[in-house]
Amino acid sequence: MKYKYLIFFKIHFLFFGIFSMKSSIRQRLEYLSNRLEEIDNILAEPNFDVETFRKLSCERSELELIANKFRDFVKLETNIKEIESFLNDKEMKELASEELLISKKRIKNLENELQILLLPSDPEDNKSLFLEIRAGTGGDESALFSLDLLRMYIRHAEQKNWYTELVSSSSSDLGGYKEAILKIDGHGAYGRLKFESGTHRVQRIPATESQGRVHTSACTVAVMVQADPMKDIVINNQDLRIDTFRASGAGGQHINKTDSAIRITHIPTGLVVECQEDRSQHRNKEKAMQILAARLKDKEVQEKRAKEATERKNLVGTGDRSERIRTYNFPQGRVTDHRINLTLYKLQSVLDGNLDELTDALISENQAEKLASLSLDE
The missing domain is CATH 1.20.120 (Four Helix Bundle (Hemerythrin (Met), subunit A))
Structure with a gap:
C-alpha cells in the first residue's frame, strides 16, 4: 500500500x-x-x-x-x-x-x-557483468538458497537471451553453494541487474528442520561490471601472488590429477580470487584475472558510492553489500523489495526468473530520484 x-x-x-x-x-x-x-x-x-x-x-x-x-x-x-x-x-x-x-x-x-x-546515461549499463552470490547467515540453508538465487538469475538471463557461464564456485555439503560467480554477457545486462546487489533474505522451513519451524537465512549478491583491462583497471604483475593447487570436485574419470586450479592474491588490497571450473590452468587464470579486475573496479565504485551516500542517499539503495534489499517468504508466497516497499505474491514466478516487474520498478524509482535531484540542483 x-x-x-x-x-x-x-x-x-x-x-x-x-x-x-x-x-x-x-x-x-x-x-x-x-x-x-x-x-x-x-x-x-x-x-x-x-x-x-x-x-x-x-x-x-x-x-x-x-x-x-x-x-x-x-x-x-x-x-x-x-x-x-x-x-x-x-x-x-x-x-x-x-x-x-x-x-x-x-x-x-x-x-x-x-x-x-x-538524464545522463550510465556508460556501464550495456556491459557484461560478474554476479557473485555468497552464502551468509543460516549455514547449510543459506547455501541451498544461494543455489535458488543462482538458478533464478540463470533463468532470467535465458529469458533475455543473455549468455551465462559459471566461472567459479564452492559447493556446500548439502548441494548448495558457499560461493558462486556467474558471468553474464548480453546487451543491457548490467543496466538491468545492477540493483540486485545487497543482502537477499529467505524465510522458509529448511529440509533439515524436523519440527516445521520457519528459519531466516541470507545470502549476499554483488553485481560487478566487467572491467576493461585496457581502460578501467591497471593491475601490476608485481602486486600479484599466484598459486596453483589441485581442483576439488567429483571423482571417477573426471577427477583433476593436475594442479589446474588458480588462486590469485592482490597484495595491495588483500583480494583473493580462486578459479577451478576449467581443466585448463591457463583458462582458469584468465577467468580469475577477469574476476579480480571486476572486483577491483567494484571496490572503486563502492568507495565512490559511499562518499556520495553521505551527501545524498539513493532511494533504491546505496549499493552497500550489507544492506538488506529483498525478502523471499515461502510460507506466504511473497517477495518484498524493502527499498521501494514493493510486495509481490509471485514467489515461484520470481524464482523462475521473472524479475522484470521488480527490475522495472527499481529503474523507475531510480529515474524519478534523478529527476528530483536535477530539479533540486537547478
Whole structure:
C-alpha cells in the first residue's frame, strides 16, 4: 500500500508539479534536434572516412528517439493551442474541453519521457557483468538458497537471451553453494541487474528442520561490471601472488590429477580470487584475472558510492553489500523489495526468473530520484 501511495505521489508530482518544461530543457532539446539534422546532412555527403561514419551513426542512433519525441511534443503543443481556440465556441466547447484534457495528459507524459531521456546515461549499463552470490547467515540453508538465487538469475538471463557461464564456485555439503560467480554477457545486462546487489533474505522451513519451524537465512549478491583491462583497471604483475593447487570436485574419470586450479592474491588490497571450473590452468587464470579486475573496479565504485551516500542517499539503495534489499517468504508466497516497499505474491514466478516487474520498478524509482535531484540542483 505504501508503494502505491509513493507511485501516486510521483505521478502527481511529475504531472502537476515541478517538472513543467523549463527553458533550459527546451533549449537542450532544440539543440539535440538540430544536431540530428546536422548529422543527416553530413552523412549525405560522400567524402568522409569509415571511422567518422561509425561515430556519426552511433551519435545519430542516440539522438533519433529523443528528437522524434520532441517533434511530437511540439506538434502536440500546436494542437493544444488550436483546441483552446474552440473553447469560446458554444457548439464546440464540450468536445474541445474533452480533447484538451486528453491532449494535456499526453503532453505531460511526453514531457516526462523527454526528461528521462535527457538524464545522463550510465556508460556501464550495456556491459557484461560478474554476479557473485555468497552464502551468509543460516549455514547449510543459506547455501541451498544461494543455489535458488543462482538458478533464478540463470533463468532470467535465458529469458533475455543473455549468455551465462559459471566461472567459479564452492559447493556446500548439502548441494548448495558457499560461493558462486556467474558471468553474464548480453546487451543491457548490467543496466538491468545492477540493483540486485545487497543482502537477499529467505524465510522458509529448511529440509533439515524436523519440527516445521520457519528459519531466516541470507545470502549476499554483488553485481560487478566487467572491467576493461585496457581502460578501467591497471593491475601490476608485481602486486600479484599466484598459486596453483589441485581442483576439488567429483571423482571417477573426471577427477583433476593436475594442479589446474588458480588462486590469485592482490597484495595491495588483500583480494583473493580462486578459479577451478576449467581443466585448463591457463583458462582458469584468465577467468580469475577477469574476476579480480571486476572486483577491483567494484571496490572503486563502492568507495565512490559511499562518499556520495553521505551527501545524498539513493532511494533504491546505496549499493552497500550489507544492506538488506529483498525478502523471499515461502510460507506466504511473497517477495518484498524493502527499498521501494514493493510486495509481490509471485514467489515461484520470481524464482523462475521473472524479475522484470521488480527490475522495472527499481529503474523507475531510480529515474524519478534523478529527476528530483536535477530539479533540486537547478
